[in-house]
Amino acid sequence: GENVEQHPSTLSVQEGDSAVIKCTYSDSASNYFPWYKQELGKRPQLIIDIRSNVGEKKDQRIAVTLNKTAKHFSLHITETQPEDSAVYFCAASLPGGGNKLTFGTGTQLKVEL
Amino acid sequence: DTAVSQTPKYLVTQMGNDKSIKCEQNLGHDTMYWYKQDSKKFLKIMFSYNNKELIINETVPNRFSPKSPDKAHLNLHINSLELGDSAVYFCASSQAGVDEKLFFGSGTQLSVL
Numbered sequence: 341g342e343n344v345e346q347h348p349s350t351l352s353v354q355e356g357d358s359a360v361i362k363c364t365y366s367d368s369a370s371n372y373f374p375w376y377k378q379e380l381g382k383r384p385q386l387i388i389d390i391r392s393n394v395g396e397k398k399d400q401r402i403a404v405t406l407n408k409t410a411k412h413f414s415l416h417i418t419e420t421q422p423e424d425s426a427v428y429f430c431a432a433s434l435p436g437g438g439n440k441l442t443f444g445t446g447t448q449l450k451v452e453l
Numbered sequence: 454d455t456a457v458s459q460t461p462k463y464l465v466t467q468m469g470n471d472k473s474i475k476c477e478q479n480l481g482h483d484t485m486y487w488y489k490q491d492s493k494k495f496l497k498i499m500f501s502y503n504n505k506e507l508i509i510n511e512t513v514p515n516r517f518s519p520k521s522p523d524k525a526h527l528n529l530h531i532n533s534l535e536l537g538d539s540a541v542y543f544c545a546s547s548q549a550g551v552d553e554k555l556f557f558g559s560g561t562q563l564s565v566l
Contacts, residue, residue, distance in 0.1 A: 372553050383543065383557040384496065427494055439484060439553045440509050443496040 342367045344432050346444030353420050354452055361447045363430035364412040370432040373406060373413045374441070378427045387428075388415070420451045456480050459544045459558035466534055467566055474529045474561045476544030482556070484508075484549045485527035487519060490541040490560070502527055503549055531563075539565045 343366040353359050365373075374389035390397045390404045390413065397404050401420075406413040417424055430444040459476040466472055478485065486509075487499040501509035502521040516532045527544060544558040 374554070376555075378494075383559050384555075385557070386554050389554065429496060433553055439547055439549065439555075440498055440501065440511075441553070441555065442498075446494045446496075 342370055342432055342434060342442040344430060344442050344444040346430050346447060348447060349445065350448045350450070352450045352452060355420060355422060357420055359415075359417045359420050359424070359449055359451075361415045361428055361430070361449070362412060363414070363432075363444050364410075365432040365442075366411070367432075367434060368408070368411060369434050371435050372433045373404070374431050375402075375404060375415050376429045376431065376443075378429065378446075380426070384429060417449075420449075422451050422453060425449055425451045455559075457544060457546055457556050457558040459542075459561055461561060462559065463562050463564075465564045465566065468534055468536060470534050471530070471532045472534060472563070473531070474542055474544075474563075476527045476529070476558055478525055478544075478546040478556070478558075480546055480548070480556060482546040482548045483524050484547050485521065485524070486545040486547075486555070487527065487529050488543040488545060488557075490543060492540070496543075500527075500529075534563075534565045536565050539563055 346363045371392040376384040377387045378384040401418045403416045427446045431441040433441045457478045484503045486501045499513045500519045505521045518530045521527045541560045545555045
């Protein structure tokens with residue numbers, strides 16, 4: 341089955357700086373890569389996703405890049421703000437797998453004033 | 454008018470007891486899921502139902518029994534609760550054939566004493 345590794349497990353940045361979280365996946369057939377944000381005590385919420393036919397996607401301060409050859413994808417957050425502090429999860433899914441998402445282990449992002 | 458709602462929010466019980474968690478979605482989705490988030494925040498799929506039919510069962514002990522009376526509801530019954538069952542259980546839904554975006558419920562914090 342699919343295996344997703346995520347780094348770093350914790351990330352501390354100054355407000356206004358950029359943050360980058362990286363994930364690798366094991367199955368080259370995976371074709372869907374979402375990112376979820378989970379604030380303390382809340383539910384995970386989708387913030388951005390990318391499909392395997394696209395190399396990069398951007399939504400305001402958030403961008404995701406995908407390198408299919410290397411089987412890794414990354415989340416980039418620019419101009420970080422305190423409200424960006426949360427746990428971020430990457431995930432991957434295979435086609436025809438009943439939408440079985442395999443999640444990474446999460447990155448605790450802390451944006452300091 | 455919460456999109457995915459689950460009850461109860463907190464569940465504290467003794468080892469050996471049987472308990473149920475209920476989930477309802479009003480998004481018109483045809484696929485529903487149960488995810489388990491352990492103390493290290495790791496999110497792992499347990500079950501997935503599409504139109505009341507079980508399509509994913511991830512090597513979960515048979516003490517866990519999901520039931521889907523209709524496509525808007527997915528309940529989780531747990532028999533003979535063990536200490537290791539303590540976790541946050543998230544219900545989620547998505548619309549198959551449209552995209553794989555998951556909408557999560559607010560979670561049920563289960564504590565087994």
